[in-house]
Amino acid sequence: MTNRKRKRGWHFRKEFVAGCIIIVLLTIAIFVASAFKTAQRKQTKTPAPLDNIASHTEEEKTTLPPQTVPVASIANPTVSDDDKVIYLTFDDGPTANTKNILDVLDRYGIKATFFVIHTYDGCEAQIKEIYDRGQQLALHSYTHDYSIYRSMDTYFDDLNKISDLVYNATGYRSMLVRFPGGTSNTISRDYCDGIMSALAEELPRRGYQYFDWDWDSTDASGNRRDVDVIVDNATDAIDYGDNHVILLMHDAAAKTTTVEALPQIIEAYRDAGYRFDVLSLTSYTYHHNPNN
Numbered sequence: 001m002t003n004r005k006r007k008r009g010w011h012f013r014k015e016f017v018a019g020c021i022i023i024v025l026l027t028i029a030i031f032v033a034s035a036f037k038t039a040q041r042k043q044t045k046t047p048a049p050l051d052n053i054a055s056h057t058e059e060e061k062t063t064l065p066p067q068t069v070p071v072a073s074i075a076n077p078t079v080s081d082d083d084k085v086i087y088l089t090f091d092d093g094p095t096a097n098t099k100n101i102l103d104v105l106d107r108y109g110i111k112a113t114f115f116v117i118h119t120y121d122g123c124e125a126q127i128k129e130i131y132d133r134g135q136q137l138a139l140h141s142y143t144h145d146y147s148i149y150r151s152m153d154t155y156f157d158d159l160n161k162i163s164d165l166v167y168n169a170t171g172y173r174s175m176l177v178r179f180p181g182g183t184s185n186t187i188s189r190d191y192c193d194g195i196m197s198a199l200a201e202e203l204p205r206r207g208y209q210y211f212d213w214d215w216d217s218t219d220a221s222g223n224r225r226d227v228d229v230i231v232d233n234a235t236d237a238i239d240y241g242d243n244h245v246i247l248l249m250h251d252a253a254a255k256t257t258t259v260e261a262l263p264q265i266i267e268a269y270r271d272a273g274y275r276f277d278v279l280s281l282t283s284y285t286y287h288h289n290p291n292n
């Protein structure tokens with residue numbers, strides 16, 4: 001009896017010790033797994049070197065950002081003050097010029113951000129090409145008609161349409177936005193007073209980040225703007241000493257001089273020691289003040 005008791009006690013202690021060991025091992029396994037996941041997440045947030053961002057990861061394709069993200073978590077610039085970086089951006093494509101722009105970017109082995117619109121039925125194929133060639137896809141508008149600013153609902157109806165078009169073409173859900181006319185546009189006032197201020201607050205609330213520009217190539221001020229003028233305006237930031245440049249350019253069928261100016265713009269920034277990067281939820285951003 002005493003022996004059995006002792007034996008049962010011994011068995012109980014053995015089971016207890018074994019249970020403890022299993023719990024400790026499980027805890028260690030969970031800790032290691034979560035540390036590994038965190039390290040992986042950190043790795044994807046760190047800006048990749050240029051030759052490493054040529055293809056999009058599966059995670060990037062399938063992980064949809066949450067619809068509600070506090071502003072603080074996306075206002076997380078990954079560039080330091082003295083880090084010289086330029087973000088080339090092209091609005092209003094895809095068009096007959098897109099392929100030429102992509103070819104120039106490929107020739108220099110650099111990446112840019114394309115804020116696309118629905119330019120024509122079937123433009124999905126070109127949008128997919130932008131994506132497949134490793135460039136950053138971002139949302140500009142479906143219609144690019146200022147009547148989208150009539151209300152919050154009309155704005156998001158339009159944004160959802162271009163978002164779905166990009167998603168259906170590529171499997172990638174872009175959360176990067178540029179307002180037609182920029183945040184500081186004054187035309188939207190004619191449709192709805194205060195709409196830009198409201199949208200500037202609402203987009204981050206829904207998980208989007210929006211981007212204006214701090215330098216304008218001025219290629220929109222006429223169809224065939226002189227190449228030298230575009231280059232001068234596009235590279236002014238270098239003389240000015242601006243280390244973080246979001247440069248506005250356009251991908252419009254008639255704007256062939258933008259493509260002609262592009263190699264000189266790229267070389268000027270490259271020679272001045274800038275690196276080329278794409279805009280993202282964690283990149284540097286620049287916001288104009290709403291003007292309504």
Ligand SMILES: [Zn+2]
Nearest residue numbers: 091092180181
């Ligand atoms: Zn535009």
